[in-house]
Amino acid sequence: MGDTTEGSPGAAQSAQPDPDSGADDAQTRGFFARIFEALSPGDDALAPYSNGHGLSAAAGPILGMANLRRMRVEDVSIPQADIHAVSIEATKDELVAAFRKSGKTRLPVFEGTIDTPVGIVNLKDFALKYGFNGNGQEIDLKAMLRPLLYVPPSMPLGVLLQKMQAERIHMALVIDEYGGTDGLVTIEDLLEQVVGDIEDEHDIDEARQWTREREGVYLVRAKTPLDEFESEIGLSLTDHEEIDEEEIDTIGGLIFMLAGRVPARGEVVLHPTGVEFDVIDADPRRIKRVRVRLPEARDH
Template identity: 60%
Template structure:
């Protein structure tokens, strides 16, 4: 009898690690992320973390998650100047153009100014009512398609916001300052990218490809594209202008930064002296990520 009991205990203690952790894996990505961040939500570490790990990060929590415990919404939010939004008075054709040009699927909608947001418009809701070309018999009323927005303070911990977004099934939140005005915008993708790195979608250029030719005279390019290779592709020089010092730049992003003298905001259009146009498709406060390049004939 004693031998049987001891054998059972030993079997339980020596169970494979995979078997012990399997239920945790099945709970899903968001639950694992939130579980890793939850100790910071109450402002303290898990009581047995140090005892289990001798002061090191737990094996099942990536190092990026550990740093996220100290991050706040203001650390990852898109600044107000870079928010792409639309007024509630926008017409159907104009709205189609915004969706097409930005490649975004969700847009904040405001009344008067962005400091008076009225909701969020999802491309799917618009397409179901009016078709993807905006052509349908039903009268266009933007207010009927609006979804609620989430409003959060800049000091909210990222772990708390991630959990709130999952619970309320919201993918976008506006950051509100102490006076009630809009200070920035954050998406659930922004939060997840802090954990697993940048998420490329089907509209992003392949990492192995520096640019994609969208049509004659127009390219979607990564900002890190080598400038000399891109010049060879388009058959024109972008470094012969007086405003450009070719010895100081190696990439398309560097060229745009030199022309403008600062990091541009998303959606900004920068004109090259030779007639080309650069539209910033994606950027954050520190760097340019993707550009749409229109050659002189296409820009004209």
């Protein structure tokens, strides 16, 4: 299991070279540590912008790196309720189902409840050892476990990023003051605070705002302009008393207005017309992708 003593000064430092090795500092420091050091402004430079105002467009790249200093783990982690995890007692079929349902390649493993995590299971390890269908064998999940990091909500993102690099662990559980699991954060979540959303092969092509999966069912980016999608489906989504057309421009904005908050991943929001919005990708701050089911599709 990962080191549970977080937040110490050593955690914020990348691996230091052996003084007797003669190796150059720039070659031995961690990749992220060198970038962080080179591009991050000093504390004095950050002070005027600590509230997020006053940054010009030219300062954009610096603002991205500044997030590693001024943002904390609690700002980007997903809540416990949204964590996809499996029990240490899971069977082969249950493990396969968990990977398929979550769409993730790494899942936390717990014993009893999510508040007693024991490690990570990687889809690659499972596939290499048992094949994608398990080859009819009983799996030994304990033998496949990889260590987890355990971090406090207050840890700066830059500290966690360097710790993940040093220990080659891409996932961390956020632990509350009572030792329970409060949330989860991945290395992708951290990097997105610097470079923006990182799309993968499961995301919609940047050139397309939506993909039609079948008749009446669409996979849609939350930032899709509402009027364009309405033209696609031939249905008005704003012509209702409870919806203020002047206040919303995107699918994500419409869903936020209907729910009155940022809905969690897996939550379904129903529109007055009968259209169903299934939130399939979101974080605590924004909606990213939704599956839209028109009324005729829900009836089949």
